[in-house]
Amino acid sequence: MKNDEKKYDAELPIATPKYSGPRFFTDARQAVEALQELYDVATSYLRDNFRIIMDGGAITQRYRAFYPKIRVTTTSYAKVDSRLAFGHLAGPGTYETTITRPDLFAYYLRNQISLLINNHGAPVEIGLSEIPIPLHFAFPEGQHIDGAIEDHFDRPLRDVFDTPDLSVTDDKIANGEYDDSPSIVQPLAPFTAPRVDYSLHRLSHYTATSPLHFQNYILFTNYQFYMDEFVEFAKNAIADPDSGYDAFIEGGNLTTKSGDVEPSSGSPVTRQPQMPTYHLTRPDKSGITMINIGVGPSNAKTITDHVAVLRPHTWLMLGHCAGLRNSQSLGDYVLAHGYVREDNVLDADLPIWIPIPPLAEVQIALEQAVAEITGLKEYDLKKVMRTGTVATIDNRNWELRDQKGPIKRLSQSRAIGLDMESATIAANGFRFRVPYGTLLCVSDKPLHGELKLPGMATEFYSRQVSQHLKIGIRALEKVREMPSERLHSRKLRSFNETAFQ
Secondary structure, X not given: OOOOOOOOOOOOOEEOOOOOOXXXXXXXXXXXXXXXXXXXXXXXXXXXXXXXXXXXXOOOOEEOOEEEEEEEEEOOOOOOOOOOOOOOOOOOEEEEEEXXXXXXXXXXXXXXXXXXXXXXXXXXXXXXXXXXXXXXXXXXXXXXXXXXXXXXXXXXXXXXXXOOOHHHOOOOOOOOOOOOOOOOOEEOOOOOHHHHHHHHHHHHHHHOOOHHHOOOEEEEEOOHHHHHHHHHHHHHHHHOOOOOOOEEEEHHHEEEEOOOOOOOEOOOOOXXXXXXXXXXXXXXXXXXXXXXXXXXXXXXHHHHHHHHHHXXXXXXXXXXXXXXXXXXXXXXXXXEEEEEEEOOOOOOOOOOOOOOOOOHHHXXXXXXXXXXXXXXXXXXXXXXXXXXXXEEEOOOOHHHOOOHHHHHHHHHOOEEEEEOOHHHHHHHHHHHOOOEEEEEEEXXXXXXXXXXXXXXXXXXXXXXXXXXXXXXXXXXXXHHOOOHHHHOOHHHOOOOOOOOO
């Protein structure tokens, strides 16, 4: 070993903040306030000690703070309202979940805890978990560290503070891969706090907007044309005092409030993020978030992996597809009620033999929205829309290979449309218990030699994109009018499901 190298064999003594002991609550609002108190103590402790070291303080201890948790125990097999898809425990036992960002999830937590208390008559315990909070997740959004950490630490950062641990940052709960033995404490929610924190940071990175702004109704697209139309729609909406929307938020958290014509806060982005995102907000988060995910199933999985931790009420895919039937015309709509999954990105998490069912509430909302916006009804609606199977593949240039195999599979599956994202988004909705739907627009018919000629593309997009977007927005407005208990279908729930939606 060189003389100037340092070796630290002695582990630093661990220092933790002073916490209050566990408390029991029968009031959801008070329970969430207790979670916030514990979370604030923990994160402030980590930030304060990090700041002391950065200001030249000596490193004499290892600093550790813990995520708060919710725990509830029931000894009863009593059945609750069987119509409920969530809000009740699977059976006798102890259930718990770690919590992060109670400020961001306050409404969600109050709702979920209230259902538990009301359905089981048992108090919830609020206390500390045994999972450390990584230093990286203790800083407020947007805070940056000036200077190199190495200049202030005489040993590795992870010797002094906890750092993200991938061994506890996974999807075992959502994938149903956890130990469900009766003697084991069972999960109360589909995601752990480290998993949520990881995704919150990824969302900020990919979209250049804060997770605070995300709404409960999500539109995904793979074309910037749709984003441009959404911006125009959103600006008109916040100019209308009767629209119910209170702000429009762009990249850099650039915020234009209702009634204003210019942003009042935020900073314009100097470069476009990987997935440009806009939020048309309402005070209760029942507004609409729209994300340009780009092209391909990998992008589709990436963004839905992270949006899912926000527990949205619905997400829809609006995009273009290849029409596979001679009876279709360019500009026709395809309402997916089944999927052929040849995207491959979710095979390890959700085997392809698992069916992805259509959700009646979302399907009806989409069909009704198409009828309203196009002015067509009943049998006439078939002139512009087909309901059927959509195939999603991972090879954009599949036409350049031997077509006999793909065409045979597509025909056998009864597919009417082909794209690269829809099945991935629907499958991840199924996996994460987020209601989903797909409405595509036929933009070419490669099997029949119908491709857009030069000049046709401009006319097609200017005519069809606006209508397509209006349909998607109207469908989400219809879904928004439904009670969440009805929207979150029992089709998405497994045998031993988490109580939290």
